[in-house]
Amino acid sequence: QVRLVESGGGLVQAGGSLRLSCAASGRTFSTDAMGWFRQAPGKEREFVAAASRSGGSTSYADTVKGRFTISRDNAKNTVYLQMNSLKPEDTAVYYCAATHGPYGTLRYEYNYWGQGTQVTVSS
Numbered sequence: 001q002v003r004l005v006e007s008g009g010g011l012v013q014a015g016g017s018l019r020l021s022c023a024a025s026g027r028t029f030s031t032d033a034m035g036w037f038r039q040a041p042g043k044e045r046e047f048v049a050a051a052s053r054s055g056g057s058t059s060y061a062d063t064v065k066g067r068f069t070i071s072r073d074n075a076k077n078t079v080y081l082q083m084n085s086l087k088p089e090d091t092a093v094y095y096c097a098a099t100h101g102p103y104g105t106l107r108y109e110y111n112y113w114g115q116g117t118q119v120t121v122s123s
Helices: none
Strands: 003-009 010-013 017-024 034-041 046-049 058-060 068-073 078-083 092-099 117-122
Touching: 003 010, 003 092, 017 034, 017 092, 017 117, 034 068, 034 078, 046 078, 058 068, 078 092
Parallel strands: 010 117
Antiparallel strands: 003 017, 017 078, 034 046, 034 092, 046 058, 068 078, 092 117
């Protein structure tokens, strides 16, 4: 069983930055691809970014490409999401997720989920 714990969320003004962290335990971290998703009030949970087991391959939603960066430190069992140039529409609960398979962009591809961390961007 994998346990994922997100941190780093908060309130930030538009144009600001935040870095989210997700600490994993319970499995060999480097065997799982990792992803970040987000869910705004009244909306479906959507894909944000994903990284392969080594972190050498990444994927981003078009809405965050060029502003967000996913990275991972397998020695620390942690995946990060650096978020720059934040916009009010980035406001959501952000979830990290782990998958036994190759990294993907679909919710059903992920086996484990964290509890989420709130990001609020004020205009």
